[in-house]
Structure formats: C-alpha cells, structure tokens
Amino acid sequence: MTNEPRTDIGTPTPDELREQVERTRDELGQTIEALAGKADIKAQAKERTAAVKEEAAEKTAAVADRIRGKTRHAAWLVKDRAPEPVVAEVGRVASVARAHREALLVAGAAVVVFLLVRRSRGYR
Template sequence: MTQPPHDERTAASPEELREQVEQTREELGRTVHALTAKTDVKARAQEKAAEVKQQAAVKAGELRAKAADVAHQVQDKVQDKVPDPVKDKAAEAAGQARATAARAGQVWEEKAPEPVRRKAAGAARTARDNRAWLPAALAGAAVVWLACRRRKG
C-alpha cells in the first residue's frame, strides 16, 4: 500500500475510512468523466460545429443588415442624381403599370381557376412583403439608362 499524502490525516475509525474512500471514488469518477469528455472527438466536433454555425448565423445577419444599409445609401445617392424628367417618366410608368395590373387582376379574378388564384395570391403577398427592393431596382435602371444615353450622345 502507499502512504497517504502528508496533508491528509489517516482515518481514525472504519467510518472515517469509508467516508474517505467514498470521497475518493467520487473524485475519481469526476476525473474519469472529464477525461472521457475530452477524448470524445465526435462530441467535441459536434460542439465546435454548432458553435461555428451560430457564429456564421450572427455574421450573416450582420452582413444582411449592412447590405440593406448600403442599398439604401445607394438609392438615396441615385435619387439625387436622377433628373426630374426621368423621375416624372418613372412615376408615370409606375402609374400606368398599376392601372394595367388592376385591369389584369380583374380579368384574372374572372378567368383563373381557384387553386391557381390561391398560389398567385401567395406569390403576390411575398412580392408585397419584399417590395423594398423595387425603388432600388428602378433607381438602378435609371442609372443604366442615363449611362447608355450619355454613351450615345
């Protein structure tokens, strides 16, 4: 047998000895559990993958917000550069498009089968929910138009 460490006293009675043995077992169990966890490569890899996935989701959210901010800044700059006649023409075209869409919607309601109308309504909701990109697209189209016009002239 080995000698107990100098800082631990020896058991004076069988009860104390049992208690020390039980404490030693618990400590040994915790140590074995900790070592097992460290050597479980699959579990550690899964934990690391979950951590990286969480970090990627956070970064993606940050990038999405930054992209939206940049898009708004570009839209504001383009709006300042587009001449008033172009803005007027764009507004007029948008009005005509709305009128045509209203007429097409009436014809659609009269002629389209019910299942098709339901799917189209869902697509329209999605488009309405994401219409923040429409002004940016129109501004981009105006910039392209201006660039082509200047190149010809």
C-alpha cells in the same frame, strides 16, 4: 476493528476510513467523466460545428444589415442625382432583388461561410 473514536496516536476510525474511501470514489468518478469528455472527438466536433454555424449566422445577419443600409443610401443618392431613366432601372433591379430575397441571402451566407472557412485554414 471497532467503531471507537480515534486513538491517542491519531489512527482514523473505520467510519472515517469509509468516508474517505467514498470521497475518493466520487473524485475518481468525476475525473473519469472529465477524461471521457475530452476523449469524445465526435462530441467536440459537434460542438465546434454548432459554434461555427452560430458565428456564420451572426455574421450573415450583420452583413445583411450592412447591405440594407448601403442599399438605402445608394437609393437615396440615385434618386437625388440620377436622371429619371436610371432611377427607373434601379427601381426595377430593386424589385427583382426583393422578389428573390431568399436567394440573395443564401448566396450571401454562402460567401460568408466560404470566407470563414478560408480564413480558418490560414489563407489570406
């Protein structure tokens, strides 16, 4: 075999064959990597766990924002319509809630995660 250009009948040259073999090797390598990625259950589980954590964090933040808004609204209603002893008691409860904010947020996050897990398993 020589490095001459194609013959009249269209037979590829050795250089063209080498290039074709190299392209085929590259494609085969990419295919193997893709198949290995699909077979890596541990990596897929980590990705799914990270996605669920992120979703839970987003939903927890949204729930916390809604709770804050409803709490402000309830406080406004109580101040306008409730007798002074009730207002004082609500103020005391609000102070305790502010003092234990982290515990309340953790409890809220736990409830959200529980509901997400329950929903993902098909319970209604």
